[in-house]
Amino acid sequence: MKKEKRETISKQLRWKCFSAVSSASGLASASFSCCGRFGIAAYRRYSSGSGYPNISLSSPLPGIPKPVFASVDGQEKYETKITTLENGLKVASQNKFGQFCTVGVLVNSGSRHETKYPSGIAHFLEKLAFSSTAQYGSKDEILLTLEKHGGICDCQTSRDTTMYAVSAEVKGLDTVVSLLSDAVLQPRLLDEEIEMTRMAVRFELEDLNMRPDPEPLLTEMIHAAAYRGNTVGLPRFCPGDNVDKIDKKVLHNYLRSYYCPERMVLAGVGIEHEQLVECARKHLLDVRPVWGESTPTNVDLSVAQYTGISIYFPDECLTQKEYFVSLSQEDDFIPFAVLNMMMGGGGSFSAGGPGKGMFTRLYLNVLNRHHWMYNATSYHHSYEDSGLLCIHASADPRQVREMVEIITREFIQMAGTAGEMELERAKTQLKSMLMMNLESRPVIFEDVGRQVLSTGKRKLPHELCTLISNVTASDIKRVTTKMLRSKPAVAALGDLTELPSYEHIQAALSSKDGRLPRMYRLFR
Amino acid sequence: APSICSTTPETRLTALDNGLRVASEETGHGTCTVGLWISAGSRYESEKNNGAGFFLEHMAFKGTKKHPQTALEQQVESMGAHLSAYTSREHTAYYMKTLSKDLPKAVELLSEVVQSSSLSEADIEQQRGVVLRELEEVEGNLQDVCLDLLHATAFQGTPLGHSVLGPSSNARSLTRQDLMDYINSHYKAPRIVLAAAGGVNHEELVGLAKTHFSGVSFEYEGDAVPVLSPCRFTGSEIRMRDDGLPLAHIAIAVEGASAASPDIVPLMVANSIIGSYDITYGGGKHLSSRLARLAVEENLCHSFQAFHSSYSDTGLLGIYFVTDKHHIDDMMHWMNLCTTVTESDVARGKNALKASLVGQLNGTTPICDDIGRHILNYGRRIPLAEWDARIDAVTPRMVRDVCSKYIYDKCPAVAGVGPVEQLPDYNRMRSAMYWLRF
Numbered sequence: 001m002k003k004e005k006r007e008t009i010s011k012q013l014r015w016k017c018f019s020a021v022s023s024a025s026g027l028a029s030a031s032f033s034c035c036g037r038f039g040i041a042a043y044r045r046y047s048s049g050s051g052y053p054n055i056s057l058s059s060p061l062p063g064i065p066k067p068v069f070a071s072v073d074g075q076e077k078y079e080t081k082i083t084t085l086e087n088g089l090k091v092a093s094q095n096k097f098g099q100f101c102t103v104g105v106l107v108n109s110g111s112r113h114e115t116k117y118p119s120g121i122a123h124f125l126e127k128l129a130f131s132s133t134a135q136y137g138s139k140d141e142i143l144l145t146l147e148k149h150g151g152i153c154d155c156q157t158s159r160d161t162t163m164y165a166v167s168a169e170v171k172g173l174d175t176v177v178s179l180l181s182d183a184v185l186q187p188r189l190l191d192e193e194i195e196m197t198r199m200a201v202r203f204e205l206e207d208l209n210m211r212p213d214p215e216p217l218l219t220e221m222i223h224a225a226a227y228r229g230n231t232v233g234l235p236r237f238c239p240g241d242n243v244d245k246i247d248k249k250v251l252h253n254y255l256r257s258y259y260c261p262e263r264m265v266l267a268g269v270g271i272e273h274e275q276l277v278e279c280a281r282k283h284l285l286d287v288r289p290v291w292g293e294s295t296p297t298n299v300d301l302s303v304a305q306y307t308g309i310s311i312y313f314p315d316e317c318l319t320q321k322e323y324f325v326s327l328s329q330e331d332d333f334i335p336f337a338v339l340n341m342m343m344g345g346g347g348s349f350s351a352g353g354p355g356k357g358m359f360t361r362l363y364l365n366v367l368n369r370h371h372w373m374y375n376a377t378s379y380h381h382s383y384e385d386s387g388l389l390c391i392h393a394s395a396d397p398r399q400v401r402e403m404v405e406i407i408t409r410e411f412i413q414m415a416g417t418a419g420e421m422e423l424e425r426a427k428t429q430l431k432s433m434l435m436m437n438l439e440s441r442p443v444i445f446e447d448v449g450r451q452v453l454s455t456g457k458r459k460l461p462h463e464l465c466t467l468i469s470n471v472t473a474s475d476i477k478r479v480t481t482k483m484l485r486s487k488p489a490v491a492a493l494g495d496l497t498e499l500p501s502y503e504h505i506q507a508a509l510s511s512k513d514g515r516l517p518r519m520y521r522l523f524r
Numbered sequence: 525a526p527s528i529c530s531t532t533p534e535t536r537l538t539a540l541d542n543g544l545r546v547a548s549e550e551t552g553h554g555t556c557t558v559g560l561w562i563s564a565g566s567r568y569e570s571e572k573n574n575g576a577g578f579f580l581e582h583m584a585f586k587g588t589k590k591h592p593q594t595a596l597e598q599q600v601e602s603m604g605a606h607l608s609a610y611t612s613r614e615h616t617a618y619y620m621k622t623l624s625k626d627l628p629k630a631v632e633l634l635s636e637v638v639q640s641s642s643l644s645e646a647d648i649e650q651q652r653g654v655v656l657r658e659l660e661e662v663e664g665n666l667q668d669v670c671l672d673l674l675h676a677t678a679f680q681g682t683p684l685g686h687s688v689l690g691p692s693s694n695a696r697s698l699t700r701q702d703l704m705d706y707i708n709s710h711y712k713a714p715r716i717v718l719a720a721a722g723g724v725n726h727e728e729l730v731g732l733a734k735t736h737f738s739g740v741s742f743e744y745e746g747d748a749v750p751v752l753s754p755c756r757f758t759g760s761e762i763r764m765r766d767d768g769l770p771l772a773h774i775a776i777a778v779e780g781a782s783a784a785s786p787d788i789v790p791l792m793v794a795n796s797i798i799g800s801y802d803i804t805y806g807g808g809k810h811l812s813s814r815l816a817r818l819a820v821e822e823n824l825c826h827s828f829q830a831f832h833s834s835y836s837d838t839g840l841l842g843i844y845f846v847t848d849k850h851h852i853d854d855m856m857h858w859m860n861l862c863t864t865v866t867e868s869d870v871a872r873g874k875n876a877l878k879a880s881l882v883g884q885l886n887g888t889t890p891i892c893d894d895i896g897r898h899i900l901n902y903g904r905r906i907p908l909a910e911w912d913a914r915i916d917a918v919t920p921r922m923v924r925d926v927c928s929k930y931i932y933d934k935c936p937a938v939a940g941v942g943p944v945e946q947l948p949d950y951n952r953m954r955s956a957m958y959w960l961r962f
Contacts, residue, residue, distance in 0.1 A: 054786040058902045064913045069534035098532070100882060147872055150879030167883065203803060354585050354597045355606035355621075425602050432604030432623050435555045439722075439887040461554070 088262035101270030104165030120238025129155030543714030556722025559619025561896030575690015624723030759935020777842025
């Protein structure tokens with residue numbers, strides 16, 4: 001009896017919800033709004049599943065107090081505040097409303113600093129992050145503690161920075177900072193953890209080689225070609241033979257030299273600056289790291305030496321051929337970013353819809369005219385003392401020569417005068433991409449951290465937008481001419497029998513129109 | 525009673541006279557996302573015009589009566605905006621990400637795309653080739669293939685079994701008239717929501733909506749209102765055996781809860797207890813989900829993911845995993861986990877769920893998408909405070925009871941792609957569904 005009564009009531013509730021919905025939304029929706037489906041699920045006789053309060057999600061839950069919503073007053077012109085502690089550690093924060101915050105430690109250490117060590121330490125450290133530490137017996141404990149505050153943790157290494165980040169509720173700030181200090185300065189690095197990391201690294205290397213998309217491999221190659229054997233040219237992923245060479249002692253040696261307070265920044269987004277500084281004082285000042293005092297004596301301060309050379313990876317099995325040409329650039333980060341936006345490019349199948357760069361030069365001049373090319377994209381990598389502007393192209397192996405010529409011609413044309421409309425479009429797209437990316441809290445956190453780590457200050461988004469607006473066509477011309485004077489770096493992957501020689505490519509890039517020198521062959 | 529001070533702004537909802545709903549959340553960003561969420565999708569299509577919605581999505585940005593294709597594209601590119609669309613089984617969305625000051629232009633372009641798309645014959649022919657090529661490419665993505673097969677078998681014979689892209693025969697034969705019919709029967713004002721998030725002002729948005737969308741009709745021809753017939757779930761299986769593939773992709777699901785059903789909350793908690801796993805996660809033995817720990821210790825699989833797809837009157841609750849051909853049998857023991865749920869598992873699951881609900885809302889586009897979908901599914905935007913309250917009300921006993929309501933002794937739907945020889949016979953899998961012991 002009771003069960004039937006409950007079911008009738010739940011039926012009535014359901015109809016009430018639907019009539020409320022349909023009257024709010026007009027005439028036609030009533031007949032096909034979710035008809036109460038009184039199928040098997042509702043009529044189970046032996047399970048008590050339907051006995052629970054069943055207020056459909058379409059109507060508000062009764063009994064909860066009415067929430068008071070936040071209101072946004074004016075523009076969010078919060079500033080980034082920076083403080084330097086006594087031991088050299090910088091603390092930077094940007095306030096933002098919301099109940100969640102992202103806090104993390106960025107260290108000026110990456111694969112570029114591994115000259116005197118076996119390559120791959122950065123890769124290992126990334127996988128070992130947030131494992132057992134002095135206070136937390138295992139990764140599980142760390143995750144449990146974080147879950148109490150709805151938090152997640154992550155580590156990312158790149159060529160020049162290592163970033164440990166935690167996103168959690170604002171009330172858990174103290175726990176978060178203590179956890180970060182533990183994870184960065186006092187990891188236990190147990191043998192079994194290192195063994196598991198070795199397995200994970202091997203899997204990742206296998207996965208990289210198996211993937212149809214060659215981009216990560218090519219990025220490695222082009223950096224190795226551009227900066228032969230030094231700093232940024234060192235491999236970012238651990239080379240296969242080094243996987244077994246790296247152990248606790250090697251890691252401690254490295255950490256001793258590079259993980260010192262002067263090379264670190266504690267950044268936070270979504271919290272008050274004073275609170276963050278207080279937590280930093282409590283947990284990061286005068287903490288003795290597990291490897292002993294940090295002695296920054298063996299620090300590699302080398303400046304990236306650009307050496308353009310070529311690196312080829314002939315591989316008969318690949319049907320496509322990938323090709324990267326890049327040139328160095330030093331300052332003038334913003335004009336190069338605008339230039340990169342103007343060149344654009346992507347896959348030949350489709351740009352992805354309006355707004356994704358279908359009017360950029362690589363689409364208009366290259367992909368739309370030569371349908372046999374699979375892909376032509378321009379990339380811009382920038383480090384604190386040097387940078388790369390690359391064009392990546394891929395096509396069938398038999399058309400390598402034409403492809404190379406097209407790319408060299410594009411490079412030469414970069415030094416010509418940019419059209420006014422295309423320049424304006426590139427600037428607007430760059431500004432809007434910047435603003436859209438900075439909507440997300442983790443991105444703001446990374447931006448604050450990286451800027452403070454490299455320059456000690458942070459330029460706010462609207463300042464960057466002004467700088468972008470001030471770029472003129474003559475700026476682009478100036479930076480491109482300077483860039484074209486340096487030697488090119490070439491990386492190629494695939495069936496390379498038809499690839500022109502490096503000297504020819506170099507000659508093409510120094511010529512006026514970008515054409516490859518004519519090759520006369522008696523036997524074709 | 526004390527009021528909850530929320531740290532998110534309110535979502536404001538207004539309805540125009542013709543039934544079109546306008547909703548927005550003002551967050552003060554310099555950018556915004558604005559879009560149209562429409563209650564139309566492959567579920568509303570018949571066998572003959574299956575794929576019309578997807579084709580229409582391709583045609584959408586090929587020009588309108590006022591802006592031919594190049595003009596439309598140049599406008600969008602010069603604004604630095606991104607124009608995108610997606611179609612799913614029950615929803616279609618057209619949205620644009622742009623700087624906040626360009627909101628009026630964005631709404632104008634969107635209104636043209638939806639109401640006066642030119643749909644020229646030449647463009648239709650050209651897009652046929654693109655659609656066929658995309659159908660070919662999708663065949664390579666085995667996760668999508670597996671989940672599509674799952675829907676096709678679970679909802680066989682009903683419109684929910686159709687795949688969103690439609691068969692290639694339809695891609696070859698759809699005409700302009702089919703696409704116009706589709707628009708005229710489904711793009712009606714009460715089924716459309718104009719949603720926006722970011723640096724947008726609600727009054728301004730409503731004004732713009734009145735200017736551009738008052739013309740959207742709310743009446744059907746001949747008063748023939750399309751009725752969504754219920755889609756029955758059929759316990760069944762489908763296997764696409766191919767021993768040449770390196771890994772097997774398998775999905776098992778039972779009928780789940782509908783979108784607005786209150787059972788969704790305990791089911792979401794159960795899913796976050798099982799969680800997801802991928803072999804490239806560095807966590808190893810210390811992942812929080814028990815199944816993940818087992819998967820690592822015994823090297824059971826490459827990845828798995830618990831999912832719940834819900835539609836307006838039904839749903840699919842299940843697990844999808846990728847493994848090599850020798851471990852399929854071992855992975856089948858996930859069902860036991862529903863009975864052995866403990867207090868701490870549930871506490872963890874609830875926290876993880878609350879965190880992920882908030883964490884996903886990072887940026888104007890996810891917020892706008894959330895607003896659009898909530899209004900189509902529930903008629904209102906559920907505030908985070910209410911989600912928190914509903915999640916807090918979940919107890920371990922509730923999780924066990926609700927799970928047994930949907931899983932215990934029910935016929936599953938199974939889809940397998942790849943080297944699936946070891947996948948047990950359907951009858952064995954069906955009988956395993958009542959081995960659960962309390």
